[in-house]
Amino acid sequence: MTTIVLAAQAAQGGSGMSMLLMMLAIFAIMWFFMIRPQQKRQKEIRQFQNSISEGTKVVTGGGVHGTVRRVNLADNTVEVEIARGVVITVDKNYVFANASAQGPAANA
Numbered sequence: 001m002t003t004i005v006l007a008a009q010a011a012q013g014g015s016g017m018s019m020l021l022m023m024l025a026i027f028a029i030m031w032f033f034m035i036r037p038q039q040k041r042q043k044e045i046r047q048f049q050n051s052i053s054e055g056t057k058v059v060t061g062g063g064v065h066g067t068v069r070r071v072n073l074a075d076n077t078v079e080v081e082i083a084r085g086v087v088i089t090v091d092k093n094y095v096f097a098n099a100s101a102q103g104p105a106a107n108a
Helices: 002-050
Strands: 057-060 065-072 077-083 086-091 095-098
Touching: 002 095, 057 077
Parallel strands: none
Antiparallel strands: 057 065, 057 095, 065 077, 077 086
């Protein structure tokens, strides 16, 4: 009887270690396929936001396409012309994409 109990305890102990290894493997896979690409994308967006200059065609977070007319570094804002004579002021952190780099669909 004691042998059966000891064998059962040994089997459970090994199971805990394999469970821990499985959890570590799942976390590593999630980091590699989900977290890491998102961090790379955020870095690219931040670099683009820091390189915005006048004349750059952009897309805002709300999906508004336009051309940068002025960059105000003091207020961290960008003035975007969305139509001839129509200029809106947008927070620089909400300009996410370069419209000219997105291809022909952005110009439609």
